[in-house]
Amino acid sequence: MSVAWCVNVFLVTTMTNEGKGNQQFYICGCFRTDNIFLEDYKLHVRFMTEEQFRRDYEALLKSLGCVTEQQFEDVLNKISQEVDRRMCLAATSADRAVIIKATYRPLHPHVYHLQETFLAPEFKHIVKFSQSRNVTSQSLCDLLEKETAARVYRFPVFTKSFCDDLMDELEHFERSAAPKGRPNTMNNYGILLNELGFDEGFVTPLRQQYLHSLTTVLYPDCGGHSLDSHKAFVVKYDINEDLDLSYHYDNAEVTLNVSLSRDFTEGNLYFGDMRQVHFEVPLNETECSEIEHRAGEGILHRGQHMHGALPISSGQRWNLIIWMRSSLERNKLCPMCNRRPVLVEGEGFADGFTKQPTLLLGNFCQLT
Numbered sequence: 001m002s003v004a005w006c007v008n009v010f011l012v013t014t015m016t017n018e019g020k021g022n023q024q025f026y027i028c029g030c031f032r033t034d035n036i037f038l039e040d041y042k043l044h045v046r047f048m049t050e051e052q053f054r055r056d057y058e059a060l061l062k063s064l065g066c067v068t069e070q071q072f073e074d075v076l077n078k079i080s081q082e083v084d085r086r087m088c089l090a091a092t093s094a095d096r097a098v099i100i101k102a103t104y105r106p107l108h109p110h111v112y113h114l115q116e117t118f119l120a121p122e123f124k125h126i127v128k129f130s131q132s133r134n135v136t137s138q139s140l141c142d143l144l145e146k147e148t149a150a151r152v153y154r155f156p157v158f159t160k161s162f163c164d165d166l167m168d169e170l171e172h173f174e175r176s177a178a179p180k181g182r183p184n185t186m187n188n189y190g191i192l193l194n195e196l197g198f199d200e201g202f203v204t205p206l207r208q209q210y211l212h213s214l215t216t217v218l219y220p221d222c223g224g225h226s227l228d229s230h231k232a233f234v235v236k237y238d239i240n241e242d243l244d245l246s247y248h249y250d251n252a253e254v255t256l257n258v259s260l261s262r263d264f265t266e267g268n269l270y271f272g273d274m275r276q277v278h279f280e281v282p283l284n285e286t287e288c289s290e291i292e293h294r295a296g297e298g299i300l301h302r303g304q305h306m307h308g309a310l311p312i313s314s315g316q317r318w319n320l321i322i323w324m325r326s327s328l329e330r331n332k333l334c335p336m337c338n339r340r341p342v343l344v345e346g347e348g349f350a351d352g353f354t355k356q357p358t359l360l361l362g363n364f365c366q367l368t
Contacts, residue, residue, distance in 0.1 A: 023228075023327075023354050024345070024354065024355070025229055025327070025346060025348065025349050025350040025351070025352060025353065025354060026341075026343040026344060026345060026346050026350050026351070026353040026354065026355070027090075027343075027344050027345075027346040027350045027351040027353065028334040028336065028337065028341035028342060028343065028344070028351060028353055029341075029342035029343070029344050030334055030336055030337035030339065030341075030342070031086060031336070031344070031351065032083060032086050032087060033046055033047055033048055033083075033337075034046045034336055034337045035251075035336050035337075036079055036082050036083070037186050037246075038075060038078065038079075039186075040066075040075075041061060041064045041065070041066060041075075042064075042246045042247075043057075043060070043061070043064065044248070045057055045079070046337075047079050047083065050076065053076075053079075058072070061075065090346055090347045090350075092181070093181055093192065093194075093195060093347065094347055095179075096178075096179040096180070096181055096195050097194070097195040097197075099178065099179055100178045100179065100195055100196060100197070101197065103177075103178055104173065104176055104178040104196075106169060106172075106173075107168055107169050107172040108165045108166075108168060108169045108172075110165075111162070111165050111166050111169050111202075112197055112198055112201050112202055113201040113202060114201065114202045114205045114206055117159070117162075118158055118159060118162040119157065119158060119159070119162075119210070120156035120157060120158060120159055120296060122155060122156045123155060123156050123157050123158075123210075125143075126140070126143050126144065126155055126214070127210045127213060127214065129143060130213040130214050130216075130217050131213045135217055136217070137217050137218060140214070140217050140218065141153070141218075143155075147271075147289060147291050147299075148289040148291075149271035149289040149291065149301070149305070151218070151219070151301065151302060151305075152271055152289075152291065152299060152300070152301045152305070153218065153299070153300045153301075154291070154297055154298070154299055154300075155297065155298060155300070156296055156297050156298075157256075157258050157296060157297065157298040158258065158260075158296050159296065160295065160296055163260050163261065163295060163296050166260060166320075167260050167261075167262065167318060170191060170234055170260075170318065173191060173196060174191070174236075180192075180195075181195060183233035183234070183235055183321070184233070186245060186246060186248060189235070189236040189237075189238065190233055190234050190235040190236050191233060191234045192233050193232040193233055193234065193320075194231075194232065194348060194349075198232065199232065199348070199349075203230060203232040203322060204230075206322075207227060207230050207322065207324060211227075211256060211322075211324065212227055214300065215227060215254045215300075215324065218300070219253070219254050219302060222253050222254070222302055222303075222304070222329065223253035223254070223325075223326030223328060223329035223330075224253065224254050224326075225326075226326040226327075226328040226329070227253065227254065227324045227325065227326050228325070228326060228327055228328075228352070228354075229324075229325045229327065229349035229350075229352040230252075230322055230323060230324045230325060230349060230352075231251070231252075231322075231323045231325075231349065231351075231352075232320070232321065232322045232323070233321055234260070234318055234319065234320050234321070235318070235319050235321060236316065236317070236318050237264070237267060237309070237312050237316065237317040237318075237319075238312075238316045238317075239312065239313075239314060239315065239316070244267070244308070244309050244310055244311040244312070245308050245309035246308055247272065247306060247307070247308040248306065248307070248308060249275045249303065249304050249305065249306050249307070249335075250303035250304070250323050251303070251323060251325075251335060251336055251351065252303030252323030252324055252325055252335075253302070253303050253304075253324060253325055253326045253329055253330070253335075254300065254301070254302060254303055254324045255300070255301055255302075255303045255321065255322065255323055255324065256298050256299070256300050256320075256321070256322045256324070257269070257293070257298065257299045257300075257301075257319055257320075257321050258296070258297070258298040258299075258319065258320040258321075258322075259293040259294060259295050259296065259297060259298075259317070259318075259319055260295070260296075260318040260319060260320055261294075261295030261296070261317065261318065262315060262316045262317060262318055263314075263315045263316070264312045264314060264315030264316055264317040265312065265313045265314045265315060266310060266311065266312055266313045266314075267293070267309060267310055267311065267312035267313075267317050268290050268291060268292050268293060268309070268310050269290070269291045269293055269299060269307060269308070269309055269310075270288040270289065270290045270291065270307060270308055270309075270310060271288060271289050271291065271301070271305055271306070271307045272286035272287070272288045272305075272306040272307065273286055273306055274302070274304055274305055274306065275304040275305070275306055286306070290310070293319070303323065303324075303335070304335060325349070325351070325352030326352070327352055327353055327354040330351075330352055330353055331353060331354060334353075341353050343355065
């Protein structure tokens, strides 16, 4: 009797202690020109030349209140400062990490190394189920709290005691004299976790050993099965600082957003449509779903799912964000500029691009 069988052969890089393998990760050249956020006008723009910029955005900016030539010059100056910052970003980030490692003394050293005791029992149960042989997307979804927004899931991630210790550590770092870099162009307050030393012992094992099995089942169509890098940071919202987060999409295939909390009111997340490659549906034309964010719980969603955060009305809110990336997906098309990536060398995981996919899948079938 003939028996048909198939063997899936996976070719992966050899992992080092840093968890990024022997693969060099890159950024896309569009990082220096695209998705520059103009906070005053809640607008993302692309800047190649002043002529191109005026052609593409002058009329739109006027409709948003940028009506005088001086206001337009102010916009150009802010763009120039942002481009200069991006040109030096890798070097300045590496310099900060060196200084932090040499001068900063952690309050709670144990939080830098992931332990099972940090994780909520429900989360460990969900992960174990996602790793079982007969798991399906539907059976896994039955264990998760589904939101009204499509394919957005909520579940406990960390225990309260760990969240308290991590918050104490982050606030201790905030009060220190150590240098600090902002997480991205939209968040002015927060902490880049790789600079503080969380990547190797905490974020990488969390992604590889726990989150990867969930994303493999839930998001196989957008790189969830081949995540090989990440960018992790903490953002802070305060009544006297950033109150909210404008409508946007993430530079990620899959995002985990965990509320670490502190006492605050309001500030819910909201989700709209998936980002379109050639156009974006304006927020005022979108029906959004609002989601409450509770301490210790994570919201898992596709990175290209448009979303934002409503203003807090009191207190202070901290969120741990992990942008998880698949070079297998983004090597084909940069999610930020919608073009084939033009690679520029970066530090660490950079923006998750590689010269060759880190995961190759081939199917070999044989009859015996």
